[in-house]
Amino acid sequence: MDRTPQRQTGLSRRLTTGVTLAATATIAVIATAYASSVPPRRTGELTFPNPSGAIATVGLDERNAGNPFFQALGTNGRACATCHQPAQAWSITPSELRDRFDRTDGLDPIFRVNDGSNCEGADVSTIRKRRQAFSLLLQKGVIRVGLDVPARAEFEIVAVDDPYRCAAPLTSASMYRRPLPSTNLKFLSGVMWDGRASKPGQAIRDGLINQVVDAVTGHAQGAPPSPAQIQSIVDFELGLFATQVVDRSAGGLAEGIARSGPATLGRELFCLGINDPLDMRPPMPGACGASSGGLDPFVFTLFRGWTDSDVLQRQAIARGEAIFNTRQFVIDNVPGLNGRLEDPVRRPLQNGTCTICHDTPNAGNHSVPMPLNIGVADASRRTTDSPLYTLRRRATGETIQTTDPGRAMVTGKWNDVGKFKGPILRALAARPPYFHDGSAATLAEVIRFYDTRFQARFTEQEKADLLAFLRAL
Ligand code: HEC
């Protein structure tokens, strides 16, 4: 029998009052700078409340509170932490951003016109204009990623329907993307949504180094950081792990027979290609040595001990985990997997599962660098607040419309249009909205997306269980 969540009700109350008891001075500074925090649940853990309960982070302590991650390394006042906040699982959320806007009249360093505003160089001379200029950031928590169409690309951009009339040249595209969490990076198989910071054959660590340089020169508009600064940022972020640890209705997620919690996640084994259904071992440092033997569908094994729990919500989480691992639906027409002739799988996968793509044990990202187009950027899902690009393939003249060309802006390949990586699925409850463009406001919307896209025909019970599980990650 596991413990009932009685005790956690008290804990939740403490979480929401945000009392800081015995945290050290430096940690208290970080905590008050970035959120109301509660004292560590365990040594080395910092806990932050969210509407579902709380997350905890390990790897952030007095030894690294002075890390350059928290320093403005460029010219515009921004630090990494400006967009990667511990309380929001090292990302940002629209609700926290709206607070930040109100607190600072829209002058916090995140509100900069190089990439925080809908258009580069927007007019931000009054509060009203700032609210307008940063509307996408405030509503969806997205940052503008401006990239040029690669030289010798197989396509050109022939038109853009831009609701903001930014008047940018058609040789580039503005893509509005969610900051990926700068935590749990041990499990990455590619850096950035489109993998652009990872160069072929390089180790993930090298990709993270590229990313730091790009972030300081781009987001922070600075000179390239020193090698020592780069090393200490990369070491710091690779040491960060974060997961949900308290669920409002199920109680503690990292106690007794539940195996969640950031320290447990940090000990999870990983090599590139682990548990991959196609047994792909990428030719890069860190790849698994031996064959993975194909997919063990039981990717998440955190809550199986709760199957017979006497707490109903714990049973729901356990059922949701089993649904994620094993509930079958047909996966078809996914470019990068089985959507085109050159893809590794030739036919629809009749017994597809969430874990075909989210295959890394207990982290949930794709364990191989394999950008996929599951349709998030399709013209059919376009909402009036995002631009719509028309791309023309030079060789054939065929055209396609998309809100974000994705991987194609890195490789120049027509077949890469709309492809993104399968991201890490931990600490989700702390960082809505979801998908690269923040188009799913809630986890329930994510489930609805999959239900429609793959015609999974989840029952209401299955949807509720899956939701309980995703919230508990
Ligand atoms: C202005 C906001 C902003 C700032 C400042 C910023 N980032 Fe990011 N970060 C983002 C966005 C947006 C993405 C996703 C972009 C994409 O994939 O196209 C991202 C992605 C990342 C990723 C990739 C994670 C993954 O899963 O691939 C890492 C790591 C990261 N940032 C670390 C940092 C570090 C370190 C710094 C400071 C040197 C920093 N960021 C500064 C917004 C920011």
Ligand code: HEC
């Ligand atoms: C065919 C591969 C594939 C399958 C199957 C799949 N996913 Fe995904 N998943 C992805 C990709 C790729 C993304 C990123 C898409 C984007 O943002 O454009 C993603 C993103 C997500 C996200 C958003 C994470 C974030 O940080 O924003 C969640 C949550 C998620 N998937 C859950 C699920 C669940 C639940 C299932 C099963 C019902 C599932 N996925 C099935 C490939 C897949």
